[in-house]
Amino acid sequence: MNWHAVTQEPSALGESPFWHPQERLLYWVDIPGRKILRANPVTGAVQSWEMPLEPGCIAPAASGGLVVALRDGIYRAQEWGVGLRLLHRIDHDVLTTRFNDGKADPLGRFWAGTMYEPRTAAVAELLALDCRDGRTPQVQRMAGGATIANGLAWSPDRRQVYWADTLQHTIWVWDWDADANTMHGERVFRQFPPKPVGWHSGMDGYGGRPDGAAVDCEGNYYVAMFEGQRVLKLAPDGDILAEIETPVVCPTMPCFGGDDLKTLYITSARHNRPAQELMQMPESGCVFACRVDVPGLPVNLFRD
Numbered sequence: 001m002n003w004h005a006v007t008q009e010p011s012a013l014g015e016s017p018f019w020h021p022q023e024r025l026l027y028w029v030d031i032p033g034r035k036i037l038r039a040n041p042v043t044g045a046v047q048s049w050e051m052p053l054e055p056g057c058i059a060p061a062a063s064g065g066l067v068v069a070l071r072d073g074i075y076r077a078q079e080w081g082v083g084l085r086l087l088h089r090i091d092h093d094v095l096t097t098r099f100n101d102g103k104a105d106p107l108g109r110f111w112a113g114t115m116y117e118p119r120t121a122a123v124a125e126l127l128a129l130d131c132r133d134g135r136t137p138q139v140q141r142m143a144g145g146a147t148i149a150n151g152l153a154w155s156p157d158r159r160q161v162y163w164a165d166t167l168q169h170t171i172w173v174w175d176w177d178a179d180a181n182t183m184h185g186e187r188v189f190r191q192f193p194p195k196p197v198g199w200h201s202g203m204d205g206y207g208g209r210p211d212g213a214a215v216d217c218e219g220n221y222y223v224a225m226f227e228g229q230r231v232l233k234l235a236p237d238g239d240i241l242a243e244i245e246t247p248v249v250c251p252t253m254p255c256f257g258g259d260d261l262k263t264l265y266i267t268s269a270r271h272n273r274p275a276q277e278l279m280q281m282p283e284s285g286c287v288f289a290c291r292v293d294v295p296g297l298p299v300n301l302f303r304d
Contacts, residue, residue, distance in 0.1 A: 113149020256296020
């Protein structure tokens with residue numbers, strides 16, 4: 001794949017990218033940098049909006065603006081740069097837990113997973129916030145037993161939902177009733193080998209662990225493999241269809257964009273990476289793009 005850098009200024013930890021079809025802009029967050037960013041891939045212009053706490057994930061709203069999961073709760077921004085309004089404060093210990101991967105589902109609810117930063121217990125959860133039709137915000141627990149929530153995605157027929165725990169090197173899939181918002185039939189979609197003891201950046205023998213994900217219109221699941229320097233294209237049955245090498249060791253999340261949804265974007269990380277790795281790959285933390293043959297699904301919109 002012929003990747004090119006979309007941005008020149010790297011994020012510490014880029015995550016949660018999406019392509020806004022009306023604005024024709026690419027959005028993403030820098031979690032430790034406490035910023036939401038958006039870029040015009042044609043002009044290269046990048047805008048940055050500072051947040052009061054770490055933004056784990058974002059999604060565009062159908063009525064304009066964004067929904068934003070900060071460390072302590074889920075907020076609504078009616079337009080770019082305008083103050084945040086709290087939708088729902090989450091009852092978790094903000095000293096140890098923050099939001100991580102998330103996005104809107106096909107019916108307009110906002111799903112967000114948490115991350116347990118000590119990484120010593122599988123207590124992270126997947127939550128869904130429903131504000132549709134002006135209803136009072138309601139939060140539903142969808143899954144748990146994870147440490148670093150990642151890999152959230154839905155199949156094109158809206159019958160399956162994917163979710164991963166990066167630390168466990170595991171992606172799960174459930175059957176999903178979209179109208180009732182219930183999940184059942186949990187099973188392992190793909191299990192990856194653990195990180196070898198003593199492995200460090202620059203060594204062979206490790207393919208990375210699952211981070212963020214996106215699905216194309218044929219139902220194939222693209223997952224960024226953190227520390228694996230690759231994005232994997234997985235068939236609906238979990239088989240590996242393609243291995244796409246990335247220009248950085250730590251890709252974090254893919255999304256599809258462009259007018260034809262055939263541009264694959266990936267965010268990446270440089271936060272806490274070894275000096276030697278950053279010397280060899282100074283663009284770590286930047287957003288990259290390449291062209292693919294099969295278009296992705298358009299971004300789901302949050303509805304309130």
